[in-house]
Structure formats: C-alpha cells, structure tokens
Amino acid sequence: MSLLSARDLQVTLGGHGVLQGVDFHIDPGEIVTIVGPNGSGKSTLLRSLIGAVRLDRGSVTRAPGLRLGYVPQALRIDPTLPMTVRRFLSLPARVETATARTALREAGAEALEGRQMAGLSGGQFQRVLLARALLNEPQVLLLDEPTQGLDQPGSAAFYRRIEEIRAHLGCAVVMVSHELHVVMSASDRVVCLNGHVCCEGHPETVAQAAEYRALFGTGTHGALALYRHEHTHSHDHADAS
Amino acid sequence: MLDDFLIRAALAGLGLALAAAPLGCFVAWRRMAFFGDATAHAAILGVALSLALSLPIFAGTLVMALIMALAVGALGGRGLAVDTLLGVLSHSALAAGLVAITFVPGARLDLSAYLFGDILAVTRTDLAVIWGGAALVVALILWRWQRLLTATLSPDLAHASGIDPRREQHVLTLALAVTVAVAIKVVGALLIGAMLLIPAAAARPFARTPEAMALIAAAVGGTAALAGLEAAWLFDTPAGPSMVCAAAVIFLASAAFGRGRG
Ligand SMILES: Nc1ncnc2c1ncn2[C@@H]1O[C@H](COP(=O)(O)OP(=O)(O)OP(=O)(O)O)[C@@H](O)[C@H]1O
Ligand SMILES: [Mg+2]
Numbered sequence: 001m002s003l004l005s006a007r008d009l010q011v012t013l014g015g016h017g018v019l020q021g022v023d024f025h026i027d028p029g030e031i032v033t034i035v036g037p038n039g040s041g042k043s044t045l046l047r048s049l050i051g052a053v054r055l056d057r058g059s060v061t062r063a064p065g066l067r068l069g070y071v072p073q074a075l076r077i078d079p080t081l082p083m084t085v086r087r088f089l090s091l092p093a094r095v096e097t098a099t100a101r102t103a104l105r106e107a108g109a110e111a112l113e114g115r116q117m118a119g120l121s122g123g124q125f126q127r128v129l130l131a132r133a134l135l136n137e138p139q140v141l142l143l144d145e146p147t148q149g150l151d152q153p154g155s156a157a158f159y160r161r162i163e164e165i166r167a168h169l170g171c172a173v174v175m176v177s178h179e180l181h182v183v184m185s186a187s188d189r190v191v192c193l194n195g196h197v198c199c200e201g202h203p204e205t206v207a208q209a210a211e212y213r214a215l216f217g218t219g220t221h222g223a224l225a226l227y228r229h230e231h232t233h234s235h236d237h238a239d240a241s
Numbered sequence: 242m243l244d245d246f247l248i249r250a251a252l253a254g255l256g257l258a259l260a261a262a263p264l265g266c267f268v269a270w271r272r273m274a275f276f277g278d279a280t281a282h283a284a285i286l287g288v289a290l291s292l293a294l295s296l297p298i299f300a301g302t303l304v305m306a307l308i309m310a311l312a313v314g315a316l317g318g319r320g321l322a323v324d325t326l327l328g329v330l331s332h333s334a335l336a337a338g339l340v341a342i343t344f345v346p347g348a349r350l351d352l353s354a355y356l357f358g359d360i361l362a363v364t365r366t367d368l369a370v371i372w373g374g375a376a377l378v379v380a381l382i383l384w385r386w387q388r389l390l391t392a393t394l395s396p397d398l399a400h401a402s403g404i405d406p407r408r409e410q411h412v413l414t415l416a417l418a419v420t421v422a423v424a425i426k427v428v429g430a431l432l433i434g435a436m437l438l439i440p441a442a443a444a445r446p447f448a449r450t451p452e453a454m455a456l457i458a459a460a461v462g463g464t465a466a467l468a469g470l471e472a473a474w475l476f477d478t479p480a481g482p483s484m485v486c487a488a489a490v491i492f493l494a495s496a497a498f499g500r501g502r503g
Contacts, residue, residue: 050400075394078270092391142401
C-alpha cells in the first residue's frame with residue numbers, strides 16, 4: 001500500500017490554476033524525484049501532500065499514523081525571533097539532546113548546535129532543516145530542492161547521505177530537484193510535472209519521453225550521459241560535511 | 242493591603258505586564274503590530290457599547306476586540322495589502338468609537354480614562370478581572386506554546402507536523418482580545434499596543450531563545466509598570482503614559498546595548 005497518495009488534485013492559487021488532475025503516490029522505501037520548469041507546481045504539489053494547500057478538487061490520503069519529514073524550499077526566520085539550532089530542533093516536539101545531536105550529525109551539521117538560526121548561511125540552514133526532518137524517524141521525507149545553496153561536493157555528499165538515510169531508516173523520499181543529471185541516477189522513479197503530470201516512470205524511460213524532451217530539450221540527455229560517465233569514475237569525491 | 246490605591250495600581254500594572262509579555266513577543270515575531278493596534282482601537286467602540294447597554298466595560302471591550310480581530314483575520318487574504326487594510330480598520334474603529342461614545346450621556350467627561358487608562362482608579366473588582374484575564378492569557382499561551390512557535394516559524398512546517406496554523410492564529414486572536422479588555426483600564430486603548438511591543442523589543446538583544454525573550458519581556462514590562470507608577474506619583478504625570486515612557490527608556494538602553502554588542 002502507498003504511504004502517501006494524491007488523487008486528481010486541482011489547485012488554484014491567486015486565481016491562477018497551478019495543478020490540474022495530478023495523481024501521485026509514494027511507496028515504502030522508494031526515492032521519487034519531481035522535476036519540472038520553474039512555476040510548474042512542484043512546491044505546490046509537496047505542500048498539498050502535507051495538507052498546507054486548499055484543494056479545489058481531489059484528495060490526499062496518508063497511511064494511518066504516517067510520520068512525515070518535510071524540508072521546505074524557502075524558509076526565512078524573522079530576526080526578531082531568537083532561536084538557536086538546538087531549540088529549533090525541539091519544535092514542535094521536544095527531543096533529547098542526544099537525539100538532536102545524532103540528527104545533526106546525520107545531516108552534516110554537528111558544529112551548529114548552539115548557533116542562531118537567523119545567522120546561518122544558506123547551506124548550513126538547509127542542513128539544519130534536514131536534521132529536523134530526520135528527528136521523528138520519518139517514513140516519508142519530502143524534500144523541496146534540498147541541495148539549493150549547497151556547494152557542489154556538499155550537494156554530492158547530500159545525495160549520498162539521502163541514500164544512507166534511506167538504507168538506515170528505510171524511509172521513502174520525495175525530492176524536488178533541478179539537478180537533472182544527479183537526480184536521474186539517484187531516483188527509482190521520476191515524475192515530470194508541468195501543471196499536470198507530463199510523464200513519469202523509471203528515470204531512463206522518462207529521459208526518452210517526448211514530453212520530457214519537449215520541456216528540457218535533448219540537452220539533458222547529454223547531461224545524463226555525462227553524469228553516467230562521471231558516475232563510473234568518480235566515486236571518490238571527498239565527503240564534505 | 243489592597244485598600245491602598247497605589248498597591249492596587251501596582252498589582253494591576255504587574256498583571257498586565259505578565260500577560261502582555263509573551264503575547265507581545267508573538268506580536269513582534271509575527272509582525273502583528275498593526276493587528277494589535279486595530280484590536281485595541283476597537284475597544285473604544287466596546288466602551289461605547291458597554292456604556293449604552295450598561296454592561297461591564299470588560300465585557301463590551303472583549304466583544305468588540307474579538308469581533309475586530311476576527312474581521313481582520315477574515316479579510317486578511319483579500320486584495321488590499323494587509324498593512325493598508327489594518328491601517329484603515331484601525332483608524333476607522335478609533336474614530337467610530339469616539340463618535341459613538343458622544344451619544345452616550347455623561348461619557349464624554351471621562352473619555353481620556355478609556356484612551357489613556359486610569360490605573361489609579363482600579364478597584365478590587367477591576368483587579369480581579371485584570372488578574373483573571375492575565376492568568377487566562379498566560380495559561381492559553383503556555384498550553385499552546387510549542388504549537389504557536391512552530392506555526393510562527395513557518396505555517397508549512399506546522400502543517401507537516403499536523404498543526405493547523407489557523408487554529409493557532411485564533412488562539413492568539415483570543416489572547417489579544419482578552420489582553421485588550423484587561424488593559425483598557427490600565428493604559429487605555431491608545432497605549433495597549435505600546436505595552437505589547439516595547440517590552441518584547443527591549444528584550445530581543447538579550448535573548449537567545451524564545452522562552453528567554455518572553456521572560457525578559459515580562460521583567461521589562463513589570464519594571465516599566467512600577468517605575469511609571471512611581472514617576473506618576475512623584476511628578477504628578479498621567480500613569481499610563483508614564484509607564485509607556487519608562488518602557489521606552491528601557492528599550493533605548495537595550496537598543497544601545499544591542500548595537501554596542503552587535
Ligand atoms: N501563495 C501563492 N499565491 C499565488 N500564486 C502562487 C502561490 N504560490 C505559488 N503560486 C504560483 O503557482 C505556480 C507554481 O508555483 P510553485 O512554487 O509550485 O512552482 P515550482 O514548480 O516549485 O517552481 P520553482 O522551480 O521555481 O520552485 C507559480 O506560477 C506561482 O506563481
Ligand atoms: Mg518550488
């Protein structure tokens with residue numbers, strides 16, 4: 001059974017149709033990546049899945065008692081709100097310091113515990129958000145462009161970490177990403193979104209699909225080939241955490 | 242001991258400071274300063290209502306403040322920028338209240354008591370209402386604290402954790418309306434916003450966590466209330482505005498400290 005599924009979603013924001021007839025599901029242990037151009041409704045789909053968007057039509061179904069971890073695309077903390085990283089991890093459920101430290105280490109942010117959230121760099125912030133999402137041992141991780149602001153080794157390490165976390169927690173992962181070449185090799189399934197689901201399936205199948213090529217051109221296919229080339233030779237980048 | 246009007250005034254000021262501190266922090270964090278003002282200004286309409294219907298002032302102001310806060314919340318998402326909308330509502334409510342109150346015989350005389358408070362005239366009953374209301378506000382905020390903080394940080398993170406941010410907004414709305422109703426006797430409709438915002442702002446440079454900020458704000462508010470009262474007694478100045486002035490002085494000192502350190 002799917003952990004989380006959406007049927008026939010229709011969403012309008014600010015009088016503008018954002019999603020039409022979108023079906024989506026995620027099964028235990030799967031890594032699904034959502035790709036699509038800017039403004040194609042990727043973030044809106046994720047926000048619909050967590051129940052933050054009013055649906056015009058359709059429904060979202062969660063497995064009973066489902067534990068979710070969510071990393072939003074953008075989050076700005078108002079500087080009038082004092083908040084250490086440690087305190088942030090205890091929202092909304094208070095966690096033991098040992099648990100918080102483990103999550104920070106898993107997210108590659110162990111040195112940041114005592115820092116103020118408003119003073120973190122973009123990449124550090126992103127790691128802390130991931131740490132928070134890992135705290136409740138989620139069954140599904142929803143990550144909206146999780147590698148934005150990470151340096152390139154950081155981003156490569158991030159995807160490896162996601163794989164490790166999946167292996168360790170057995171959680172499913174839904175990711176939004178623009179890094180097509182990386183994504184293509186890291187996912188079990190790719191959903192190509194442009195207001196509606198253009199095409200979906202195994203990364204190789206999607207990369208060949210006419211709808212996908214219409215959106216991203218054949219250039220990405222080149223990038224995919226390039227990545228495969230890298231992939232066979234460069235398993236030795238430093239883990240920069 | 243409660244026979245002494247100065248003691249009653251001091252206790253009233255402390256009660257308000259206690260409720261206003263954590264709520265004022267949320268007002269600052271959520272950028273709700275205008276929202277607070279609009280609700281407070283509606284209280285004057287509530288005074289007119291109470292006088293016309295011979296209700297307790299507390300009841301009338303509570304009802305009007307709640308109506309205003311809910312109206313603002315409902316209109317929020319539509320068209321006009323929220324700032325503009327709140328400005329329009331806030332000033333209109335004040336003007337309408339001032340007009341309405343002139344229709345109530347005899348009320349014109351003590352209008353300034355409702356605009357700037359009349360803390361030296363606080364009775365034992367008033368004191369019970371003020372402390373009851375303050376306790377309610379503090380209890381409400383403590384009960385929802387973790388959820389309120391999460392929703393303040395990000396509505397999306399709240400949703401992902403199964404928290405409905407709109408419900409938390411309603412909790413704050415209710416707390417705000419009760420605080421306004423309690424504060425009108427102490428600092429008056431025009432200065433409630435100041436008692437919410439200034440202690441929170443003064444606490445910010447010294448705090449590393451939200452809890453610390455709320456506690457420091459309570460200390461600042463309490464100190465300002467007592468110092469203001471003392472000043473009012475010594476210099477024969479109006480008590481409510483003197484309390485706000487004392488808070489402003491503490492804020493200036495804190496801001497100077499914050500700059501010096503940052
Ligand atoms: N709160 C909102 N009010 C009005 N329109 C919105 C809102 N949020 C999103 N939209 C619109 O919905 C569309 C989809 O936005 P969304 O953020 O889901 O895109 P996206 O695929 O995540 O884009 P990106 O790659 O830039 O992150 C856009 O046209 C955007 O302008
Ligand atoms: Mg997006």
